[in-house]
Amino acid sequence: MNADAPHPADPNAAPAASDGDQILGREGWHVVHLFYQIDRTNWSLLSDEEQLEAKTNLTALIQEIRSTESTQLLAFSMVTPKADLAFMLLTADLHKANEFEKRLTLSLGPDMLSPVYSYLSMTELSEYTTTEAQYIEQVKAEDGLAEDSPEMAAKIEEFRARMKKYNSDRLYPNMPDWPVMCFYNMSKRRLGSAIVVRGDSSITRELTDNWYSEPFEERRRLMAGHARVGRTFAGRVRQLVTGSTGLDEAEWGVTLFSHTAQDIKEIVYDMRFDEASARFGEFGEFYIGLQMPLDALFRRVGL
Ligand code: 76R
Numbered sequence: 001m002n003a004d005a006p007h008p009a010d011p012n013a014a015p016a017a018s019d020g021d022q023i024l025g026r027e028g029w030h031v032v033h034l035f036y037q038i039d040r041t042n043w044s045l046l047s048d049e050e051q052l053e054a055k056t057n058l059t060a061l062i063q064e065i066r067s068t069e070s071t072q073l074l075a076f077s078m079v080t081p082k083a084d085l086a087f088m089l090l091t092a093d094l095h096k097a098n099e100f101e102k103r104l105t106l107s108l109g110p111d112m113l114s115p116v117y118s119y120l121s122m123t124e125l126s127e128y129t130t131t132e133a134q135y136i137e138q139v140k141a142e143d144g145l146a147e148d149s150p151e152m153a154a155k156i157e158e159f160r161a162r163m164k165k166y167n168s169d170r171l172y173p174n175m176p177d178w179p180v181m182c183f184y185n186m187s188k189r190r191l192g193s194a195i196v197v198r199g200d201s202s203i204t205r206e207l208t209d210n211w212y213s214e215p216f217e218e219r220r221r222l223m224a225g226h227a228r229v230g231r232t233f234a235g236r237v238r239q240l241v242t243g244s245t246g247l248d249e250a251e252w253g254v255t256l257f258s259h260t261a262q263d264i265k266e267i268v269y270d271m272r273f274d275e276a277s278a279r280f281g282e283f284g285e286f287y288i289g290l291q292m293p294l295d296a297l298f299r300r301v302g303l
Contacts, residue, residue: 023094028123028171029070030097031090031242033183033253034104035083035117035287038301042111050109055303058107059294065089065100072175073100076289077300083116084301086289088183088255090123090175108303117287119185121242121253123171127216128223135159176238178257179291182264185250185284188212211280226276233270236263250284261288 046054065073070092078086087104091097097120105113130138136156139145145152188211196206211219230239238257245251258264271277292300 021095022092024092025122027125029090029092030094031088031119031121031123031240031253032097032101033117033119033121033255034087034089034101034115035078036085036105036113037081037116038084038108038303039112039114040302043108043303046109051303054108054112055298058104061100061103061107062294065104068096070172071096071100074175074181074291075294075297076181076291077297079288079290082285082287085113085297086183086287088175088181090173117285119183119244119249119253120247121244122247123173123240124243125167125170126223128220129163129166132156132159132163173240175240176257177291178238178259180258180261180264181289181291182254182256182258182268183287183289184254185244185248185252186254187251187282188280189282209279222276222280226271226274229270229274230267233263233267237267250282257291264288 043051062073062075065071068091072088072090074088076086076088078084089097089100089104091100101118105115107113136147136152139152139155140147143151143155145155190210190212191208192210192213193205193207196204198204207213214222230237236258240255242253242255243251244253256264256267258267272281290300
């Protein structure tokens with residue numbers, strides 16, 4: 001190669017284009033799940049020094065991303081050959097998400113990491129959380145407190161603090177370092193109406209399940225049932241449900257963390273019986289990964 005020829009783009013060089021501009025949500029973070037296969041042939045063609053340099057590059061990039069404000073990066077060794085290696089990136093600015101994603105893909109050199117699956121979503125608040133007015137009604141009914149009593153004022157104060165923390169945990173989650181990660185996408189069924197031809201040849205139109213045609217109160221009731229099942233896994237499963245309607249293939253990304261694969265299997269199984277999932281749940285492919293320190297991860301995936 002001509003020594004004067006321009007160098008191939010340094011994957012770790014910061015790009016100029018997005019600097020200064022930011023694409024932020026009104027609230028919350030962008031979330032990108034990235035799944036890669038390692039090209040074993042290309043990797044084996046590198047010398048020991050080149051392999052070491054490539055790994056040093058990737059390590060430096062991961063550290064840079066992890067030290068970026070309002071940004072988290074998790075790395076996984078994937079179980080089963082659907083993918084070898086995966087990252088989950090949470091960051092405020094979509095330009096940053098895009099930049100980091102491109103640089104991660106090139107971090108070991110060209111054609112070393114081939115994307116096999118990816119998912120773009122955003123953290124979001126739930127539509128169905130209890131409002132202050134609902135909470136007041138609940139306390140009035142359950143504890144018999146008057147609306148203007150000091151006890152009620154204290155309860156409301158407590159409720160506000162709890163909701164503030166709860167909402168902030170949903171929008172700006174602190175991701176756990178629990179070893180087992182499960183990712184899949186999910187949509188709520190929307191079949192609309194169907195024409196049904198009866199045995200006597202009469203034709204009728206029957207409404208079939210469509211989440212988006214259900215009234216809000218019904219959706220809220222269903223989600224409350226869903227949350228009740230979820231809470232039986234408190235301490236065993238941590239979940240982050242991120243919205244992806246209009247951003248990717250399905251309507252949500254579901255990321256679960258646990259200490260054993262069995263807990264994942266059990267929560268997903270139990271949820272299937274809950275009306276919200278039984279009637280309305282539609283699921284994409286499941287990906288299971290293991291979270292571990294980088295040096296162990298590199299060894300595990302054969303880098
Ligand atoms: O966030 C909350 O705790 C409030 C209640 C709640 C909402 C609004 C909640 C609780 N979820 C909510 C929303 Mn969930 N969740 C899933 C799956 O595999 C399946 O069948 C479903 C995949 C799991 C395993 C899970 C776990 N959840 C949602 C939504 C958005 C629906 C919408 O907005 O229309 C989806 C797609 C979804 C899916 N959920 C919980 C859990 C768990 C463990 C909880 C309890 C959390 C806790 O109280 O600690």
